[in-house]
Amino acid sequence: MPEGLSTRQRAVLAAVCETLLPEIRRDGDPAGFFATGARTAHTAQRVEELIAQLRDPLDLTRLKVLLGALGSPLANFALGGRFAALQQMDDRSREATLRGWAMSGVPQRRAGFQALKRLAHVAYYCWPLDGASHPAWRAAGYPGPLPPPGTAVEPLPALAIDRDTTLECDVVVAGSGAGGGVVAGLLAQAGRSVVVLEKGPNPGSRDMTQVEGDMLGTLYLDGALLMTQSGSLPILAGSCVGGGTVINYTTSFPLPAAVRAEWDARSGLSLFAGPDLEASFGRVNARLGVGTRWTTPGARDAILERGCRALGWHVDVIPRNVTDCREHLECGYCTYGCRHGAKNSTARTYLSDAARCGSRLVARCDVERILVERGRATGVVASVAGPDGVRRTITVRAKVVVAACGAVNTPALLARSRIGGAALGRGLRLHPATAVVGVFPDRVEPWTGGLQTRYSDQLADQTDGYGVKLETAPVHFALPASGFGWESPRQFKEDVSRLGNLSIVGVLLRDRDAGRVAVSRQGRSRVHYELSRFDERHVRAGIRGAAQVLAAAGATELFSLHTPPARARPGAPGWLDRFAADCDARGYRRCRMSYISFHQMGGAALGRDPARSVADETGEVHGVRGLFVADGGAFPTSSGVNPMITIMAIADHVAHAILGAS
Numbered sequence: 282m283p284e285g286l287s288t289r290q291r292a293v294l295a296a297v298c299e300t301l302l303p304e305i306r307r308d309g310d311p312a313g314f315f316a317t318g319a320r321t322a323h324t325a326q327r328v329e330e331l332i333a334q335l336r337d338p339l340d341l342t343r344l345k346v347l348l349g350a351l352g353s354p355l356a357n358f359a360l361g362g363r364f365a366a367l368q369q370m371d372d373r374s375r376e377a378t379l380r381g382w383a384m385s386g387v388p389q390r391r392a393g394f395q396a397l398k399r400l401a402h403v404a405y406y407c408w409p410l411d412g413a414s415h416p417a418w419r420a421a422g423y424p425g426p427l428p429p430p431g432t433a434v435e436p437l438p439a440l441a442i443d444r445d446t447t448l449e450c451d452v453v454v455a456g457s458g459a460g461g462g463v464v465a466g467l468l469a470q471a472g473r474s475v476v477v478l479e480k481g482p483n484p485g486s487r488d489m490t491q492v493e494g495d496m497l498g499t500l501y502l503d504g505a506l507l508m509t510q511s512g513s514l515p516i517l518a519g520s521c522v523g524g525g526t527v528i529n530y531t532t533s534f535p536l537p538a539a540v541r542a543e544w545d546a547r548s549g550l551s552l553f554a555g556p557d558l559e560a561s562f563g564r565v566n567a568r569l570g571v572g573t574r575w576t577t578p579g580a581r582d583a584i585l586e587r588g589c590r591a592l593g594w595h596v597d598v599i600p601r602n603v604t605d606c607r608e609h610l611e612c613g614y615c616t617y618g619c620r621h622g623a624k625n626s627t628a629r630t631y632l633s634d635a636a637r638c639g640s641r642l643v644a645r646c647d648v649e650r651i652l653v654e655r656g657r658a659t660g661v662v663a664s665v666a667g668p669d670g671v672r673r674t675i676t677v678r679a680k681v682v683v684a685a686c687g688a689v690n691t692p693a694l695l696a697r698s699r700i701g702g703a704a705l706g707r708g709l710r711l712h713p714a715t716a717v718v719g720v721f722p723d724r725v726e727p728w729t730g731g732l733q734t735r736y737s738d739q740l741a742d743q744t745d746g747y748g749v750k751l752e753t754a755p756v757h758f759a760l761p762a763s764g765f766g767w768e769s770p771r772q773f774k775e776d777v778s779r780l781g782n783l784s785i786v787g788v789l790l791r792d793r794d795a796g797r798v799a800v801s802r803q804g805r806s807r808v809h810y811e812l813s814r815f816d817e818r819h820v821r822a823g824i825r826g827a828a829q830v831l832a833a834a835g836a837t838e839l840f841s842l843h844t845p846p847a848r849a850r851p852g853a854p855g856w857l858d859r860f861a862a863d864c865d866a867r868g869y870r871r872c873r874m875s876y877i878s879f880h881q882m883g884g885a886a887l888g889r890d891p892a893r894s895v896a897d898e899t900g901e902v903h904g905v906r907g908l909f910v911a912d913g914g915a916f917p918t919s920s921g922v923n924p925m926i927t928i929m930a931i932a933d934h935v936a937h938a939i940l941g942a943s
């Protein structure tokens with residue numbers, strides 16, 4: 282276990298928090314938001330709690346080095362001409378020092394600033410400060426967590442493991458998300474004995490408290506603190522029973538025909554454009570109830586639609602995997618789980634089917650390695666947190682092993698098990714997403730409304746099928762805390778205080794060029810990824826397009842997610858070119874602008890050639906019989922559409938292949 286912060290590092294951290302979140306005197310601050318700074322909010326302590334949750338010791342080391350540099354008079358003198366430790370400087374010098382990091386020409390310094398800014402702002406905004414509310418929430422008219430519904434959705438039945446245990450079964454599935462859930466459900470229904478091992482918890486609706494900080498910490502992978510190694514891209518993924526399907530936005534696109542053809546050509550397979558996978562898509566859509574019935578647009582999506590129509594651009598309805606989703610007031614909160622059971626996650630569908638058919642589920646269970654004997658997978662070894670918090674070892678002996686830990690973790694599981702050739706971890710795509718923010722005269726309340734109900738493909742095919750999709754997303758406080766650009770403490774609060782009147786148009790990139798998952802000596806995934814020049818061009822056009830849409834829908838002011846944000850007031854002659862030029866001047870790569878990855882794909886790709894792929898057409902790993910991959914890792918390139926349904930269709934195909942072979 283790595284050590285925590287030293288007294289000196291703690292003092293620097295407190296100085297950083299109080300510099301980013303000072304007590305600001307402002308006329309007209311009825312909620313006391315500007316007046317409430319990090320000191321009274323105990324933000325530094327909360328940041329320390331977040332730091333304690335960092336899973337990779339290297340992340341902690343990096344933070345300590347960063348705090349060490351900010352606390353060093355010599356480093357501050359060399360970098361900014363001020364010979365003093367940050368915590369000994371006056372307020373103006375502190376702010377100037379942090380600004381020097383934020384706008385530095387050195388990417389590592391910008392990344393350092395962004396890491397601290399993100400931690401401090403998430404710590405400050407994402408938990409209530411005074412009982413059930415927060416001055417910032419009141420300033421924006423954000424109600425915070427809503428009262429729980431009358432009827433609770435129960436967690437799935439799960440095994441309690443209180444001693445070292447060995448289980449036997451036909452199929453063991455590691456990971457219970459989009460891919461793992463489908464395989465488990467189908468094989469259990471076909472009469473196979475199935476064990477599902479899931480690293481995250483097994484939440485029922487009572488656990489979905491809607492306190493953002495707590496939900497990010499419990500339902501998201503690595504407490505939502507996972508970043509690419511250069512710090513330029515946070516990676517969000519679900520980590521609980523049901524994986525990403527519990528917290529995602531329910532957007533249920535089929536894989537476009539052009540991408541299917543591209544994947545077949547690239548992988549050397551005749552799978553993706555063929556009738557078998559088409560049948561898999563059909564079965565998945567039917568089981569999830571995918572359709573357009575529950576797609577009344579909330580204010581955010583109405584803005585996207587209105588703007589696109591005013592421009593004469595493509596806009597359409599998003600199919601969703603929900604049932605009886607009666608536009609609950611809570612809809613926008615579904616990114617922390619749907620408490621009404623309307624979202625057809627794998628927990629509500631395939632894993633429920635599996636449970637009904639007698640499959641066994643173990644939550645909080647980390648699969649450490651796959652057992653292989655004479656070229657055949659024979660089970661897994663995992664570590665599980667017992668009811669008393671003590672970790673036990675669980676060994677599962679199985680005829681078939683399915684790796685479905687998601688694109689970031691499946692390569693690490695295989696590598697820890699000394700499985701996989703040169704292609705393992707290669708070809709990782711992240712669909713980097715950014716946004717333009719629009720300020721509207723009327724209230725938008727971007728945390729409300731159906732999660733995502735409209736999209737535009739106007740800019741989706743800019744070069745050979747690569748470009749950006751325009752979509753919205755529910756915005757509570759975590760996204761602004763993490764993603765809004767920074768120019769000063771006061772301006773950041775001014776932007777956040779208008780949250781009730783903001784909407785975003787998100788720019789979701791279909792990235793052509795790949796990163797990779799490397800695996801540390803301790804067996805942890807480390808994601809290496811940078812936006813390429815090719816992909817950057819499409820983001821740039823996407824930002825311009827998003828600004829046009831917001832302006833056409835009536836936004837009176839816009840800003841980008843750059844540090845510092847590029848700003849515009851639509852209407853003045855030449856505003857769009859000036860906005861685009863300001864964005865260009867700031868740049869789009871390496872912590873100049875905020876992105877988030879919601880979609881991780883590739884790294885354990887299907888393909889014919891073992892030198893260029895990890896598994897064959899059936900999902901079986903090259904050279905290891907009885908071991909299958911069934912998650913987003915299987916993609917040969919990025920899908921260009923939100924990937925859940927494609928992952929599930931591939932998992933359906935893999936499940937049928939397993940049934941066919943046994």
Ligand SMILES: Cc1cc2nc3c(=O)[nH]c(=O)nc-3n(C[C@H](O)[C@H](O)[C@H](O)COP(=O)(O)OP(=O)(O)OC[C@H]3O[C@@H](n4cnc5c(N)ncnc54)[C@H](O)[C@@H]3O)c2cc1C
Nearest residue numbers: 456458459460480524525529530531532648913923924925
């Ligand atoms: C906020 C958000 C919104 C999204 N919205 C949409 C959307 O609207 N539409 C869409 O198509 N996609 C959406 N996505 C993406 C989609 O949810 C994912 O692409 C999809 O869930 C990935 O499926 P998967 O099976 O590859 O992995 P996951 O669903 O992530 O499941 C992997 C599971 O494996 C577990 N695991 C990892 N390592 C281990 C281990 N060693 N042992 C045991 N278990 C392990 C994880 O905890 C996790 O539960 C969204 C994602 C996010 C984060």
